Amino acid sequence: MSDRSVMSLYGPIVIESLRAAGFSVSEILVPAGETAKTLAVAERCWDECLTAGLDRTSTLLALGGGAVGDLAGFVAATYMRGIPFVQLPTTLLAQVDASIGGKVAIDHPRAKNLIGAFHQPLMVVSDPSVLSTLPDPEFRSGLAEVVKHGIVLDAAYFSDIEAHAPEIISKDLPTLERIIAVSCRLKGRIVEADEREGGLRAALNYGHTVGHAIEAATQFSKWLHGEAVSLGIVAAARIAQRLGLADVETVRRQVSLLRAVGLPVSFSAPSPQMIVQAIGRDKKARDGKVPFVLAPRIGEFRLVFDIPADLVSQVLAEMQGAAG
Numbered sequence: 001m002s003d004r005s006v007m008s009l010y011g012p013i014v015i016e017s018l019r020a021a022g023f024s025v026s027e028i029l030v031p032a033g034e035t036a037k038t039l040a041v042a043e044r045c046w047d048e049c050l051t052a053g054l055d056r057t058s059t060l061l062a063l064g065g066g067a068v069g070d071l072a073g074f075v076a077a078t079y080m081r082g083i084p085f086v087q088l089p090t091t092l093l094a095q096v097d098a099s100i101g102g103k104v105a106i107d108h109p110r111a112k113n114l115i116g117a118f119h120q121p122l123m124v125v126s127d128p129s130v131l132s133t134l135p136d137p138e139f140r141s142g143l144a145e146v147v148k149h150g151i152v153l154d155a156a157y158f159s160d161i162e163a164h165a166p167e168i169i170s171k172d173l174p175t176l177e178r179i180i181a182v183s184c185r186l187k188g189r190i191v192e193a194d195e196r197e198g199g200l201r202a203a204l205n206y207g208h209t210v211g212h213a214i215e216a217a218t219q220f221s222k223w224l225h226g227e228a229v230s231l232g233i234v235a236a237a238r239i240a241q242r243l244g245l246a247d248v249e250t251v252r253r254q255v256s257l258l259r260a261v262g263l264p265v266s267f268s269a270p271s272p273q274m275i276v277q278a279i280g281r282d283k284k285a286r287d288g289k290v291p292f293v294l295a296p297r298i299g300e301f302r303l304v305f306d307i308p309a310d311l312v313s314q315v316l317a318e319m320q321g322a323a324g
C-alpha cells in the first residue's frame, strides 16, 4: 500500500525485489497525507484486500510516510481480525517515530487518530537514502522528534546531534543512518517497556502538549507537526525553568539545537489564550488536567500534572515577544 507519488518513486524497486524473491504482489493506492486516514479509504482498502484474495497468511506492506503507515496498520489490524504488516517508512518522521510502536489509526471527523488499535509491525525497514526526495520542510519537521528523543531519553545522543547538526541537515547518509538507528532503539525500548502508555511512553509526548494545541488551534494548516512540536519543546523547557526544575543552560541547549536544525523557536500566532484553550480539549486530559512532560536535565524527564494555565500563557507570550 502506498500513495501515488511514493509509489512512483519507490514502488517499482520494492515490487520487483519482492517478485524476484518469489512473492506475489498486489498494489493498493491511497490518497497522500492525512486524507488517507478516513473510514471511507479504509473500507476501500478492505475491498481491495478481498479482491486481491488476501488471507491471514498474507502480509500488508506500508510504503510511505506516517499517514500511509497508520492507515495500512489499521487495515492490517482489522482485516480478518488482523493480518501481519511491514513498515517501509519513507519520511524521517515515519522512520524515527510513526513506524515504531504499533499505534495504528484513522481519524474521526472530530479528532485525529481516534479510531485505531495497537498492532505491531512484523518488521520495519528504513532506508535513509529515500529521504533525498523528501521536501526539506518535511525533513526538518521529522528532526523535532529526533531532538525530542535526545532531550528526554539520552544526554549522549543529544550531544551527538548537537555536534553533528550540519551533517544531519545536509542529509549526510552515514550520519542519518546512525541517528535513525539510535532514535528507533530509544523509542523501541520505551514501547517494549510500556506498549499501552501507562507511564513511560508518555515521555514521548515531550513538546506535544503545546505542540498539538498549536496545531489544533490553527486547524492543522499553519505549522507542520514537527514545527509545532519544536515550539512545544521550547514552551516545555521554559516552563521547567520557571518552576525551578531546569536551569538556564538546559533551556539554552534545547533552543539552540532546534534553531540549528532549522526548526522554529518563536512565533506570532495563534494567541496564548487560544493555545491554552486547545490544551484543555486535549484527549490526554484526565480530571480536567493535562499531564506535561518536562525535562529537568538533558536526558531526563518528569511528568507534571499541576501546571497552572497562567504559567503556560505567560511562557507562550514571552515566546511571542521574542518572535521576528
Ligand SMILES: NC(=O)c1ccc[n+]([C@@H]2O[C@H](COP(=O)([O-])OP(=O)(O)OC[C@H]3O[C@@H](n4cnc5c(N)ncnc54)[C@H](O)[C@@H]3O)[C@@H](O)[C@H]2O)c1
Residues within 6 Å of the ligand: 003, 005, 006, 009, 032, 033, 034, 037, 064, 065, 066, 067, 068, 070, 090, 091, 092, 093, 094, 097, 098, 099, 100, 101, 102, 103, 104, 105, 112, 113, 130, 131, 132, 133, 134, 135, 138
Ligand atoms: N503511529 C504513530 O505512532 C505515529 C507517530 C507520529 C505520527 N503519526 C502519524 O504520521 C502522520 C504524518 O506522517 P508524515 O510526517 O510521515 O507525513 P505523511 O505520511 O502525511 O506524508 C507527507 C507527504 O510526503 C510524501 N512523501 C513521503 N515519503 C516521501 C519521499 N521519500 N519523497 C518524497 N515525498 C515523500 C507523501 O506522498 C506525502 O504527500 C500523521 O498522520 C500522524 O498522525 C503516527
Ligand SMILES: [Zn+2]
Residues within 6 Å of the ligand: 097, 145, 208, 225, 229
Ligand atoms: Zn510527534
